[in-house]
Amino acid sequence: MSELKLSVDYDQYESGVKIVELIEELAGKDESLQLESLIIGDWGGAYENDSSEIVEALVRLKDRFPQLRSLFIGDMSYEECEVSWINQSNIGPILSAYPDLRSLTIKGSTDLSLVPAQHDKLEELTIICGGLGKDVITSISEGSFKNLKKLELYLGVEDYGFDATLADVLQLIEPGKFPLLTYLGLKDSQIQDEIAIAVANAPIVDQLHTLDLSMGTLTDTGAEALINSEKIMKLKKLDLNYHYMSDEMMNRWKQSGLNVDISDQQDSDEDEDYRYPSLTE
Amino acid sequence: MNSMIIIGNSGNRRTTGLQAARARLGLPPALVLDYIDVLQGNASFSSVAQNLGQTLDEPPLLRLDAPGEHFEVERELIVLGSPDTANTHISEIDERWIRYNKSVVQPISVKMAKGLQEVKGKLYHPSQWFRGYCKLLSRLDREAAQLWNKPRWMNAPEDIAAMFDKRYTHQLLSAAGLPVPRRLAAPEAIPDYDTLRDAMAKKRIYRLFIKLAAGSGACGVIAYQVNPVTGAESAVTTIGVENYLRRPPLFYNVKKLMHYKEPQDIRRIINWVLRHGAHVEQWIPKASYQERTFDIRQLVVAGKACHSIARVSRTPITNLHLDSARMSLEGVGLTDNLQATVRQCAEQTLSVFPRSTVAGIDVLLSSGSYRPYVLDVNPFGDLLYHSHYEGHDPYEWEMRMASHSTTI
Numbered sequence: 001m002s003e004l005k006l007s008v009d010y011d012q013y014e015s016g017v018k019i020v021e022l023i024e025e026l027a028g029k030d031e032s033l034q035l036e037s038l039i040i041g042d043w044g045g046a047y048e049n050d051s052s053e054i055v056e057a058l059v060r061l062k063d064r065f066p067q068l069r070s071l072f073i074g075d076m077s078y079e080e081c082e083v084s085w086i087n088q089s090n091i092g093p094i095l096s097a098y099p100d101l102r103s104l105t106i107k108g109s110t111d112l113s114l115v116p117a118q119h120d121k122l123e124e125l126t127i128i129c130g131g132l133g134k135d136v137i138t139s140i141s142e143g144s145f146k147n148l149k150k151l152e153l154y155l156g157v158e159d160y161g162f163d164a165t166l167a168d169v170l171q172l173i174e175p176g177k178f179p180l181l182t183y184l185g186l187k188d189s190q191i192q193d194e195i196a197i198a199v200a201n202a203p204i205v206d207q208l209h210t211l212d213l214s215m216g217t218l219t220d221t222g223a224e225a226l227i228n229s230e231k232i233m234k235l236k237k238l239d240l241n242y243h244y245m246s247d248e249m250m251n252r253w254k255q256s257g258l259n260v261d262i263s264d265q266q267d268s269d270e271d272e273d274y275r276y277p278s279l280t281e
Numbered sequence: 282m283n284s285m286i287i288i289g290n291s292g293n294r295r296t297t298g299l300q301a302a303r304a305r306l307g308l309p310p311a312l313v314l315d316y317i318d319v320l321q322g323n324a325s326f327s328s329v330a331q332n333l334g335q336t337l338d339e340p341p342l343l344r345l346d347a348p349g350e351h352f353e354v355e356r357e358l359i360v361l362g363s364p365d366t367a368n369t370h371i372s373e374i375d376e377r378w379i380r381y382n383k384s385v386v387q388p389i390s391v392k393m394a395k396g397l398q399e400v401k402g403k404l405y406h407p408s409q410w411f412r413g414y415c416k417l418l419s420r421l422d423r424e425a426a427q428l429w430n431k432p433r434w435m436n437a438p439e440d441i442a443a444m445f446d447k448r449y450t451h452q453l454l455s456a457a458g459l460p461v462p463r464r465l466a467a468p469e470a471i472p473d474y475d476t477l478r479d480a481m482a483k484k485r486i487y488r489l490f491i492k493l494a495a496g497s498g499a500c501g502v503i504a505y506q507v508n509p510v511t512g513a514e515s516a517v518t519t520i521g522v523e524n525y526l527r528r529p530p531l532f533y534n535v536k537k538l539m540h541y542k543e544p545q546d547i548r549r550i551i552n553w554v555l556r557h558g559a560h561v562e563q564w565i566p567k568a569s570y571q572e573r574t575f576d577i578r579q580l581v582v583a584g585k586a587c588h589s590i591a592r593v594s595r596t597p598i599t600n601l602h603l604d605s606a607r608m609s610l611e612g613v614g615l616t617d618n619l620q621a622t623v624r625q626c627a628e629q630t631l632s633v634f635p636r637s638t639v640a641g642i643d644v645l646l647s648s649g650s651y652r653p654y655v656l657d658v659n660p661f662g663d664l665l666y667h668s669h670y671e672g673h674d675p676y677e678w679e680m681r682m683a684s685h686s687t688t689i
Binding site for chain 2: 007008009010011012041042047048077078079080082085087
């Protein structure tokens with residue numbers, strides 16, 4: 001797959017390079033006509049400049065990217081910008097402008113929206129952030145993604161924008177919503193136990209090959225519900241890496257016969273108030 | 282010709298590492314002049330030179346090593362930095378290398394300094410300590426010059442004083458045209474938190490490294506940023522603070538990084554660091570290796586780059602062993618060209634200090650363009666474990682170069 005990353009690094013930002021100019025420059029070349037995967041990295045001062053100009057440019061130049069199947073907006077490290085400080089915008093127009101897109105990844109949730117949340121061919125939707133807002137979660141659960149196979153959402157913490165309830169999150173996994181879904185990631189959450197308990201016996205698990213509840217505050221409480229679920233035991237893979245489970249629970253997983261990732265155990269003796277999901281800075 | 286004197290703390294891993302390297306190479310053990318003995322007047326170059334039983338035209342190799350990790354030495358240096366210090370070995374000329382903070386803030390008297398008790402990790406008085414160390418370096422320089430016509434310093438004391446002060450190092454490297462991150466402002470222009478914030482707003486620079494002027498390693502370093510949209514602040518640092526109702530806060534060095542978000546905490550810590558003297562420069566995003574970022578410690582000996590390690594970390598401060606891994610430059614995927622760029626940058630950096638033959642240069646490659654920037658020059662930056670160059674560890678390599686090279 002032909003792939004390209006555009007970003008405005010420190011030196012370029014200092015000398016006044018604009019990401020939109022880089023997109024326009026790329027669109028001006030024949031190369032753009034064959035490009036299948038585009039990664040937009042740091043667009044320069046992402047802590048103060050939002051992604052709306054990028055969305056606008058990509059929508060305006062959509063005819064120059066006829067083969068584009070995969071798009072990542074905001075691929076930057078904490079060295080470039082703290083994830084919770086990345087200013088996004090409404091990414092919805094991208095979905096409308098690129099009906100053949102298969103994969104969309106977004107990093108950062110500040111001022112993020114996804115309206116209209118509709119796409120007939122999208123297979124993968126990933127949002128990496130420190131805290132996902134209720135409005136985005138609701139947009140996805142009320143939207144239409146008929147062909148979605150992988151949904152990976154970092155839910156995060158209240159301090160960084162997670163303002164949904166468990167019920168809001170569970171709307172995402174109501175039966176029939178994503179008929180082709182095989183990978184579900186509801187991860188990096190401060191309510192990872194509640195999510196684990198609710199998902200453990202949910203009908204959607206029957207259609208999944210991977211359940212990803214990693215990077216959150218999962219303890220033995222949530223794990224107990226998972227390990228006792230017959231549905232869970234039929235998964236091809238369960239991802240629980242970065243967790244607060246006890247050694248005893250980890251041993252039970254090792255003996256369960258399930259393909260389960262239980263790496264990166266956190267100190268589970270710590271007080272509940274000091275348990276954090278992984279991506280909270 | 283092969284005799285050597287180390288000014289250091291005997292028994293620590295630096296001194297024992299160097300002695301072991303000499304033994305492996307068949308060299309006689311170096312004589313160790315302990316910092317504590319020099320500071321307390323119990324030993325000097327002349328007493329050690331007598332032991333060597335040498336003639337004056339055969340000067341030994343002189344190596345100054347790190348004075349750190351020794352509480353009594355730290356206390357004596359703070360005593361030496363006191364405004365009311367009276368030391369027969371020190372004269373007024375020994376203030377010649379004190380370039381900033383000429384009057385130390387909230388100085389402590391000799392009496393108070395002598396009464397300091399050891400508290401693990403406590404940052405006692407960095408600016409007065411550095412003042413004392415500069416005086417000692419000057420004294421040792423004078424004494425060596427009296428004993429030997431041409432003292433064979435591996436690193437000249439004056440260079441060590443310069444390298445140890447991040448403000449002055451930045452000034453020297455900038456003047457020499459080396460790539461360094463831009464300084465926010467002259468140290469005098471940002472004496473406290475409020476002036477720092479003013480300067481940030483004026484220059485529209487929101488991400489900074491604030492470094493204690495004379496700190497070693499990660500000590501006194503703050504990765505500080507302000508979100509211009511929300512006003513939120515973030516400070517990642519090795520500085521811990523304990524607040525008290527009836528006395529000033531206690532600042533100490535922590536092994537695990539702290540992440541402050543409360544404006545009140547951040548203001549207190551930044552004020553403390555700026556008052557003791559700090560270098561403040563732009564935070565340039567470092568290149569990534571997988572999910573982590575890295576910078577490079579490149580050792581240079583006798584003008585030639587040798588041992589190197591990439592310090593790979595999930596945090597902005599890569600010096601700490603905790604949460605960061607040591608990898609080879611190939612391991613983090615640097616091409617031969619980039620490795621050569623780093624070596625060249627480090628060699629040019631050491632050449633700014635012509636009377637020095639050993640330094641660990643910290644170099645970052647910027648995210649995206651992989652352009653090199655010099656972050657720090659460490660005169661005692663050769664304590665690198667599990668690192669070999671042409672089959673030799675750093676100390677062996679230095680000793681080999683010292684016996685073969687005419688420049689050391």
